[in-house]
Amino acid sequence: MRGLWKLTWLELKIFAREPLGLVGALIVPAVLVVGLGRAFGGAARAAPRLGDFVAVDLPVLAALMIALNTVLSLVTIISIYREGGILKRLRATPLGPTRILTAHVVVKVVMTIATLIVTIAAGRRIIAVSLDLRLLSFAAALLVSMLSTLTIGFVIASVVPTARFAQPVGGFVLYPMLFLSGLFYPIASMPPALRAIAHVLPLTYAVSLLRGIWTGEPWRAHAVDVGALAIFAALFTALAARFFRWE
Amino acid sequence: MQPVVRVEGIRKTYGSTVAVDGISFDVEPGKIFGLIGPNGAGKTTTMECVEGLRRPDRGTISVLGLDPVRDVHALQVRIGVQLQEAQLQKRITVWEAVDLWGSLYPRPVDGARLLEQLGLADKRNAWFMTLSGGQKQRLFIALALINDPEVVFLDELTTGLDPQARRAIWELVRGIRDRGKTVFMTTHLMEEAERLCDRVAIIDHGHIVDVDAPAALVARHCPERTVLLTTDDGEAESRFRAIRRALSVARQGQRFTIRGEGENFVTDVIRCLAEHRIHVHDFRTETPSLEDVFLKVTGHSIRD
Numbered sequence: 287m288r289g290l291w292k293l294t295w296l297e298l299k300i301f302a303r304e305p306l307g308l309v310g311a312l313i314v315p316a317v318l319v320v321g322l323g324r325a326f327g328g329a330a331r332a333a334p335r336l337g338d339f340v341a342v343d344l345p346v347l348a349a350l351m352i353a354l355n356t357v358l359s360l361v362t363i364i365s366i367y368r369e370g371g372i373l374k375r376l377r378a379t380p381l382g383p384t385r386i387l388t389a390h391v392v393v394k395v396v397m398t399i400a401t402l403i404v405t406i407a408a409g410r411r412i413i414a415v416s417l418d419l420r421l422l423s424f425a426a427a428l429l430v431s432m433l434s435t436l437t438i439g440f441v442i443a444s445v446v447p448t449a450r451f452a453q454p455v456g457g458f459v460l461y462p463m464l465f466l467s468g469l470f471y472p473i474a475s476m477p478p479a480l481r482a483i484a485h486v487l488p489l490t491y492a493v494s495l496l497r498g499i500w501t502g503e504p505w506r507a508h509a510v511d512v513g514a515l516a517i518f519a520a521l522f523t524a525l526a527a528r529f530f531r532w533e
Numbered sequence: 534m535q536p537v538v539r540v541e542g543i544r545k546t547y548g549s550t551v552a553v554d555g556i557s558f559d560v561e562p563g564k565i566f567g568l569i570g571p572n573g574a575g576k577t578t579t580m581e582c583v584e585g586l587r588r589p590d591r592g593t594i595s596v597l598g599l600d601p602v603r604d605v606h607a608l609q610v611r612i613g614v615q616l617q618e619a620q621l622q623k624r625i626t627v628w629e630a631v632d633l634w635g636s637l638y639p640r641p642v643d644g645a646r647l648l649e650q651l652g653l654a655d656k657r658n659a660w661f662m663t664l665s666g667g668q669k670q671r672l673f674i675a676l677a678l679i680n681d682p683e684v685v686f687l688d689e690l691t692t693g694l695d696p697q698a699r700r701a702i703w704e705l706v707r708g709i710r711d712r713g714k715t716v717f718m719t720t721h722l723m724e725e726a727e728r729l730c731d732r733v734a735i736i737d738h739g740h741i742v743d744v745d746a747p748a749a750l751v752a753r754h755c756p757e758r759t760v761l762l763t764t765d766d767g768e769a770e771s772r773f774r775a776i777r778r779a780l781s782v783a784r785q786g787q788r789f790t791i792r793g794e795g796e797n798f799v800t801d802v803i804r805c806l807a808e809h810r811i812h813v814h815d816f817r818t819e820t821p822s823l824e825d826v827f828l829k830v831t832g833h834s835i836r837d
Binding site for chain 1: 584586606609610614616618619620621622623624625629632633634636637638660
């Protein structure tokens, strides 16, 4: 453990020193929730389907945006660190590869929790939630989803050639997944080809899990989702371990 | 005396490119050893194999009696490393870096004193990105010394620095040696190698061309000396031609260029001037440098 907590704490501080680092991570999802909630909230009284969107899908969307932003930010940081030789320099110390990357994952988990808290605080008046067990459950579901998507982040970080490509390539991989995840368009009514693709995307299972937990379904009803996310995580971790480059 | 580093016949390829092949040399304790050659000659590859950052395809390496790949953890605490073109996090402060590095080793030296010695004490709260090139390199030296290592590896330490900063770094490197540590460095600057290294290995296209003290290499490969002088003595030219070790005498008006070979050649010229009472307005000798040695042994200039 020598150095892990020190490095983690240091990386958190360094992240907080980035211009717009904290503000961007903490505020943007909150603004999104409040903005979309206001926009659709009024219309929801006329059209009940929109009411469902605000009550169920908006929180899920916000949670996923938090997770995806976290992943993108990880991809960017890893590729910047690699390009600058920072990863290589750290690897020449007794820290070791696992602790260097673990520190970044921990930083991302901490940021995700903080962002979730800010977003919930901001969205409280639009979406009725109380700080009860269900919310903790939802936070846990978000962490499971995010850890699984973070492993995709490591795969992307392994293959992007330079830091300049990190953000666009990451976005290009992650956002289409979001559209096929069943959040905007029910998977059941997709054409068969798209439906097949949707079933092999981790975000599909993340949406199903988050939606279920948010609406109060028990975890055991979503064992398949958790299992699928775990399998994806194992698969992508293995891929990243195989292809990760330190320089 | 047991060498600190022993490299025997290493070879390393990247795809179809052979980076180094058949490299062998020893680094003696308490000395500054330089691996010198142009960019792309294989200096960094060789050094990173010795540091345990790369695994050679063939050959054996021993550092302080350890295998750099197999015993990487045992070795890491006994060596200090500075990498070519490495950076730190832009917004990490000098002190945070020194403090983090110190926490990674069992017996770190006093970080505050180290910063003091390297002239970074007033920069301890500065972000890495705000440091000058020389300050960054001094910080990297600090990080390489934090664990009180027995061997320090410095890869192209002064590249990109202005002459003044470079000289300051040279002083620091001599100080490391004077505290009894072994320094293994690479450079493509022949002047740096000549002034700093006790022994150098010339590397070109992945092969070691020769290994010795800089002065010994010059004596071996470039024994010729040149005397440049100005005189209006009409007899001078024939006197110069009679000097035993003179290989050529060239004349441009009153200016003479006399080339010869061997340690005694310059003395012979002076003796000739004294003997024949030749009055000179100007006298200067030219001694070949490592740069000339490099040209001679590789057939091309280091700047190519």
